[in-house]
Amino acid sequence: MTFDTIGIAGTALTVNRKWLDAISDNLANVNTAAPTSGPAFQARYVEAQAGPGNTGVYVAGTPQGDATGRLVYQPDSPIADKNGYVRYPDIDLSEQMGSLIMAQRGYQANTEVVNRAKDIYEAALQIGKSS
DSSP, rough: OOOHHHHHHHHHHHHHHHHHHHHHHHTTTTTOOOOOOOOOOOOOOOOEETTTTTTOOEEEOBBOOOOOOOOOOEETTTTTTTEEEEEEEOOOHHHHHHHHHHHHHHHHHHHHHHHHHHHHHHHHHHHHHOO
């Protein structure tokens, strides 16, 4: 039972880590300009899915956001088109920050589950030694 708990929490740690990685990429590229002739940076997302038979959670997919992005008038930019526009990713900063907080809290919570399960396992070993 303890090992099941550690295993399940471990799968959640992996999903939360991948979610944090995706959010980090999105935040790092929120102001990445691209020429209008090409695609904007595409935001990364993580889709999680429950494993079969209560075996944890897994990454079901990593879809990307829209490559169309948003056009911004910046005639002084060296990559601006003839009309003065550049392409930026369509990433909502406040949404990303909210997701960042949820992913961090999920990671912290599952770390605590692993630590508590480890403590219980160690306590059980001590009981076995003193018998």
